[in-house]
Amino acid sequence: MPTYSHSRLSAYENCPLKYRFAYVDRVKLERMPESIEAFMGKRVHETLEKLYSDRMLSKEDTMDELLDFYDGVWGKNWSDDVQIVRKDLTVENYHETGRRCVADYYRRYAPFDQGRTLKLEAPVYINIDGYRLMGYIDRLDLTGDGRYEIHDYKTSRSLPEQQYFDGDRQLALYQIGVRNMWKDAEKVDLVWHYLVYDREMRSCRSPECLERLKASVVGVIQQIEAAEKEYDFPASESGLCNWCEYRSLCPTCKHEAAVGNLPANEFLDDDGVKLVNYYAKLYEEKKEYNERMDARLELLREAIIDYAKREGVEVIRGSDRKLKVKIETKAKFPGKGDDEREALELLLKSAGAWDNLSTLDTFALARALKNDTLDPALISNLRKFITTEESCRITLSYLKGDDE
Incomplete structure (x- = not known):
């Protein structure tokens, strides 16, 4: 029986075909360029992991020491292959944003005595009705008798509303795992740190909410199992398609992926492009013809009514x-x-x-x-x-x- 995860379930929900490529066929792809956003996020995570790892060993890091560490891991891991999509931003913009995330976090939480850190970047296993899931917790704290906190760091440029956090599945699954790991976990708080905004967002799930979550997860897994049995994984088009690593294999994206970046002369010479352009031309001509005919019929209709009235x-x-x-x-x-x-x-x-x-x-x-x-x-x-x-x-x- 496979081990599932939040990301694996999400892959199926977002696009069954992508799930098939990734988890059933296990298609091997060429290494995709890492985005600058992902690169920066990793460096910030590593810096905050050092902060709490040192504290677990009774070492107190200053802000300057953490920022020096951040600069060091940035330089050590940097590669010219890192992809910058936004042309209005530079490497320096992203590097400074990461530094600001670390500095703001340090100022907000120093001297970091809000709780005792139990685990960092730790795997957590969740068993639901015989199904096995796993994930990784950025940080798990014990803040008091029977009170735990699951912390997750985000360097995203978007800040969701509260209802997003109250409905988040990933950390709620981790809550189930923590309660299985520690029987004294009477209350588990879910905490997201949106570092770009220097904001802390919280949610807490009741036992009833967790039971509904379990039923929902089992439902998704059963859909996956049924799809695997029938080998039925239709593509699902959405805005996520633009970022999918399987575009060159997907029947809804492969032609666009093949011709999208061709120079104009080669693009216009492609047979598929020719067919679409000709179809669009005829479609517009038909539309214009129908509009003209509708207008002519309306004038004729008015003339018929006038004739019927006049002649009785x-x-x-x-x-x-x-x-x-x-x-x-x-x-x-x-x-x-x-x-x-x-x-x-x-x-x-x-x-x-x-x-x-x-x-x-x-x-x-x-x-x-x-x-x-x-x-x-x-x-x-x-x-x-x-x-x-x-x-x-x-x-x-x-x-x-x-x-x-």
Whole structure:
């Protein structure tokens, strides 16, 4: 039986095909360039790990010592292969952002006596209904009798709202693992440090929440097992596709991945690009033609109605077809949101006609007026609310004997 993780479950939820490539087929890919954001995050994590690792050995680091360490691991691990996507930012921008994260954290939490650190970058195992999951905790603290804290460091440039943390699955799974590891873990707080913002976000899950989480996790795993049994892993398009490492293999992305960065002359010479461009051209031409035809038909419809009124006819004959023209003038009452609507409702209620018209179906009211089923006195009072509108229905049919 495989060992699952939050990231493995998320891979399936985001795109079953990506899950298949990564965990079923285990496709080997060329090493993808590391992003500068990921590089900076690792260096900050390493620096904070040193801070608490030294404290566990009774060594107190100064801020300058930590910043020197950060600079050292940055330089030691730096490679020109690290990818910078944002052209408005430089390596120095990211390096200084990481330094600021470390400095802000140090100032906020020094002298770091909020709790006793038990584990750093430690694996945690979670057993749910016979399924095994695992993850890694950035830091686990004991803050008092039976009170634990799971800490997670983030260098993301986005700060989610509280509901995100209250629904987060990853740290909640770690909470289940911690409670299995230490039976005295009566309360476990989940703590996220959004270092770029110098913000601490917290959440705490009740036993009922954890039970619902377990059921949800089991449901996802069962979906995965069913997909593996049928080998059914459809692709799921989303904004995440732009960052997927399997774009060159995915049927929804592989053509774009193949031609997206070609020079213009090669791009326009690709057979797929030619087909799409020609299809788009014909589609737009058809759309423009339909719009022109709709406009012409509307003008012709107006001419037919005018002819029927002028000649006093309801059927107009052609060579082998005929048009039936049905013109009606209907009463129209104020609709919902109209200024006179409330006054109309009060009138109907005072006249005792409200029950028959329910919540004022103006179509039913117009029908009752046409069929002369309302009290004459009420009709007289209703007239001030009535406007008229003309409706016309035109039906084209074959002349008898011509449609055989």
